[in-house]
Amino acid sequence: MSTFPLNAWYACAYDVEVKKELLARTVCKHKLVMYRKLDGTVAILEDACWHRLLPLSKGRLHGDEVTCGYHGLVYNSDGRCTRMPSQETINPSACVRSFPVAEKHRFVWVWPGDPALADAALIPDMHWNDDPAWAGDGKMIRVKCDYRLVLDNLMDLTHETFVHGSSIGQQAVAEAPFVATHGNRTATVTRWMEGIEAPPFWAGQIRHASGYEGAVDRWQIIRFEAPATINIDVGVAPAGAGAPQGDRSRGVNGYVLNTITPESDTSCLYFWAFARNYCLGEQRLTHELREGVASIFGEDELILEAQQQAIDEHPGYSFYNLNIDAGSMWMRKLIDRMIAAESGGPVKPRVIPLRSAA
């Protein structure tokens, strides 16, 4: 059974990565080649020549057409062959698959499943990434693990206490109660930590933005949207200033945007950004935050790859679930539902089965 649904939009590149040149990426086990056309839109084709399967990414781009680097077949951006060397008639079956593509919120999205179902309205909302009311930037990292391990990691932030102790972690995250809810395609985990000492990262942000030093109310609202996007509303405000009741005007607010694309069952492309609603004009802060978050995510990367290695060494092992895994259990359930709906059958056992400690 697959570990991911195919009928979904997956980020396959940051906008700046796709230029007027050939870029190879793997999404859901599909080898893709993408490039920017003369009109600025993006084309995505199967990365395998119809003739003898040489990856088209090893060929050349001329205008909107790709010339295979082996025997020179030429394909247009719909994947149709438009020229064959040494013959005038073009075999009508000569084409490679082209994929539905969209560009939104600074990501290039591809739909690897049934093209007839590709509806642009289903692209996850990540508007903080290009909304003028927010400032920020992000990166893409390739992580050698099942994409669901990254999602697990983001659905349960108690790990901050143990993995990110020098920046955003603090005992309160592991101790504060949280509420987990879900809808048909979403799962949300909300945690408020009221009247606490801010961890180093947030103490620095609120001091920089407003000069405030003192106890804070801290929040983390983690929202998963199936199959692979998690936007986390995070921040701190002066303790007692009304943030938990809805008035965050004296606080600092950030969004950690994450969308994770499976390459295979054991590797993924992790696209992220950190957007903030304070000190919008400070380009230096944008740079510092992006690099700071990158080093925090570097700590996760080590954990996730070590975890995947251990999973590979324990085939058939079922995970135990704790209270802190409530959000991740819903996340996995919603993904499994999408996979089952696609395969037309009932939900079959998961590749990484879950079991309860209770």
Ligand code: FES
């Ligand atoms: S393999 Fe591409 S033209 Fe022959």
Ligand SMILES: [Fe+2]
């Ligand atoms: Fe983390």
